[in-house]
Amino acid sequence: MKKVTKEVYLKWYEDMLFWRKFEDKLAAVYIQQKVRGFLHLYNGQEAVLAGSLHAMDLSKDKMITAYRNHVQPIGMGVDPRKVMAELYGKATGTSQGLGGSMHIFAPENGFYGGHGIVGGQIPLGAGLAFADKFFNRDAVTLTYMGDGATRQGSLHETFNLAMLWKLPVVFIVENNGYAMGTSVERTANHTEIWKLGLGYEMPCGPVDGMNPVKVAEAVSEAVERARSGGGPTFLEMKTYRYRGHSMSDAQHYRTKEEVEEYKKIDPITQVLDIIKKEKYATDEEIAVIDQRVKDLVKECEKFAEDSPYPEKNVMYDVVYEQEDYPFLPHKL
Amino acid sequence: MRTIQFREAVAEAMSEEMRRDESIYLMGEEVAEYNGAYKASKGMLDEFGAKRVIDTPISELGFAGIGVGSAMNGNRPIIEFMTFNFALVGIDQIINNAAKMRQMSGGQINIPIVFRGPSASAGQLAATHSQAFENWYANCPGLKVVVPSNPYDAKGLLKSAIRDDDPVIFMESEQMYGDKGEVPEGEYSIPIGVADIKREGTDVTIVSFGKIIKEAYTAADELEKEGISCEIIDLRTVRPMDHDAILNSVKKTNRLVILEEAWPFGNVATEITYQVQSQAFDYLDAPIVKINTADTPAPYSPVLLAEWLPNHEDVIKAVKKVLYK
Ligand SMILES: Cc1ncc(C[n+]2csc(CCOP(=O)(O)OP(=O)(O)O)c2C)c(N)n1
Ligand SMILES: [Mg+2]
Numbered sequence: 339m340k341k342v343t344k345e346v347y348l349k350w351y352e353d354m355l356f357w358r359k360f361e362d363k364l365a366a367v368y369i370q371q372k373v374r375g376f377l378h379l380y381n382g383q384e385a386v387l388a389g390s391l392h393a394m395d396l397s398k399d400k401m402i403t404a405y406r407n408h409v410q411p412i413g414m415g416v417d418p419r420k421v422m423a424e425l426y427g428k429a430t431g432t433s434q435g436l437g438g439s440m441h442i443f444a445p446e447n448g449f450y451g452g453h454g455i456v457g458g459q460i461p462l463g464a465g466l467a468f469a470d471k472f473f474n475r476d477a478v479t480l481t482y483m484g485d486g487a488t489r490q491g492s493l494h495e496t497f498n499l500a501m502l503w504k505l506p507v508v509f510i511v512e513n514n515g516y517a518m519g520t521s522v523e524r525t526a527n528h529t530e531i532w533k534l535g536l537g538y539e540m541p542c543g544p545v546d547g548m549n550p551v552k553v554a555e556a557v558s559e560a561v562e563r564a565r566s567g568g569g570p571t572f573l574e575m576k577t578y579r580y581r582g583h584s585m586s587d588a589q590h591y592r593t594k595e596e597v598e599e600y601k602k603i604d605p606i607t608q609v610l611d612i613i614k615k616e617k618y619a620t621d622e623e624i625a626v627i628d629q630r631v632k633d634l635v636k637e638c639e640k641f642a643e644d645s646p647y648p649e650k651n652v653m654y655d656v657v658y659e660q661e662d663y664p665f666l667p668h669k670l
Numbered sequence: 671m672r673t674i675q676f677r678e679a680v681a682e683a684m685s686e687e688m689r690r691d692e693s694i695y696l697m698g699e700e701v702a703e704y705n706g707a708y709k710a711s712k713g714m715l716d717e718f719g720a721k722r723v724i725d726t727p728i729s730e731l732g733f734a735g736i737g738v739g740s741a742m743n744g745n746r747p748i749i750e751f752m753t754f755n756f757a758l759v760g761i762d763q764i765i766n767n768a769a770k771m772r773q774m775s776g777g778q779i780n781i782p783i784v785f786r787g788p789s790a791s792a793g794q795l796a797a798t799h800s801q802a803f804e805n806w807y808a809n810c811p812g813l814k815v816v817v818p819s820n821p822y823d824a825k826g827l828l829k830s831a832i833r834d835d836d837p838v839i840f841m842e843s844e845q846m847y848g849d850k851g852e853v854p855e856g857e858y859s860i861p862i863g864v865a866d867i868k869r870e871g872t873d874v875t876i877v878s879f880g881k882i883i884k885e886a887y888t889a890a891d892e893l894e895k896e897g898i899s900c901e902i903i904d905l906r907t908v909r910p911m912d913h914d915a916i917l918n919s920v921k922k923t924n925r926l927v928i929l930e931e932a933w934p935f936g937n938v939a940t941e942i943t944y945q946v947q948s949q950a951f952d953y954l955d956a957p958i959v960k961i962n963t964a965d966t967p968a969p970y971s972p973v974l975l976a977e978w979l980p981n982h983e984d985v986i987k988a989v990k991k992v993l994y995k
Contacts, residue, residue: 374793374972375793375970427970427971427974428971433970435970435971436796436797437796437797438796438970439970440795440796440798441797441970454796454798455759455798456728457728458798486727486728487728489727489728490731490759491729491732491759517727518699518700518704518707519700520700520703524703524725525727526727591703591704647971647972647974648971648973648974650974652974653969653974653978665964666935667934668933668961668965669961669980669984669987670959670961670987670988670991
């Protein structure tokens, strides 16, 4: 694994803080009805992304996930202003305003979505890996899913095929305890989700998903295995989401105390504590980072606000590659 | 008369039927402890217990099929999909098993099951979460497809759907659950396959169903100010279709506009258009106009969605066109 240096810690701190504040901003503008539809936020789960990115070769590795997907593309190098603009439904958004919150795509940065149907992205991730293997690209695809998604048939069929064909894919379940209002205990007669890999003899295991170092270690090992022809791995990240499932969730299924317990092991705080303890940065230097994060979030908001809405013809232009596709009229 | 919400009408219909018949259960994601993702089963876990109001993991294929299997063996399941977009994951069990079992077994095994949940668009939810599948299911022999547009119809039709001995697809809308309407206290049901004239009129017939019919009401109000009288027919059931109700109205008004929230290719409006031209050709004074959603997946952006989704202005335009105004 690449060493976790002072620079890595500082990057983790700045990245994770930015992701957190970016999501907080989205929650705020959602309440102002500038962003609509469903909005699923990542607060609390940032260590999974930070640690994973450390293990990836961003020049060729790929990522695919579900609808809790705003900050992953940013981690992969996408301009965060474009992600914000997508949520505003603006022409400057990652999908020109067509996809919205649940459907961020940025293939140039190796980010393949952004998927709204629970479990739908699992075979797609294996398919991305299939193509990389087919073309000898030496690349690995990280395929993320929620704990709820592991109860879909798509996971089981895909696990079998990915093992059968030794596809260069890492399956990562972000077990944040709940699928909407349903706790993991209420979805199966076992709670150690990683053990699902055992039935397919897929290397698998649990990981402390609140600690980016632990995540980076586990994902690095899995990525190396995949890259060297050893096939898939299934990792269960034990993590937690601080916010409701989406913005309309009253959260009667859990206690405030439970949320507070997890905030005690907050990934950003954990990283900041190490930075301070190891004296990787002074208080002043940390304040500079904090300010930079604040400014960038503001800039994203301003960019999204100021951007134009898409032209109406875009709705048709993006459906087919064929340029003169004969669409049916739908009204006078 | 008392006024209740659409979601309450749905819960009442299910609860009354479950009190009457012990073989009925409700199964789906978040239906029990969460009281339904849209609170359409509020209080039902408390009343009927976890044996009959059953939360599932996110496993649409599995629980749709378990529903069908149990219906082969004495149960009368109500299977809730959080939305019909997600039913696609389990549609094999609906089309290949629920719809076919009676026919394949030579009439030996019937499937008394209801698959219900919201359908079609519900704001800026984008492509995968805004799909209307009424016409997909209506295309399939063996199924019945019911799409109510108000609380009264929802309760009466859901009770009939639950009592029906064949599989029924019952489609609601996230955007209707909060709608209020008059629903009597006592027992009643509405037969499947019977359309309802929601407004009588003389100049033009507007056929619609589901939540989009509200755009027809708004249009009719506007047009009335201009002296144009619209007759609005709510199909309520898409399959089997009440052709007589449509034909009788068209024979009176001689003009037809169809408003359907669905992609334009081969939809319910297309079927109505065929039936009317073949059975009432001589009565038509203008070509039929149908209004649908755009021929694209639903876009997220508010400006595009407004263009994609039909509205009352589109209905007004269409009515004026068939009236040559
Ligand atoms: C096939 C399908 N069924 C149901 C839904 C509705 N739904 C959206 S998110 C969700 C919960 C998923 O939970 P989990 O997989 O744990 O991911 P998390 O939200 O915790 O990140 C459900 C039921 C859906 N989008 N797709
Ligand atoms: Mg979860």
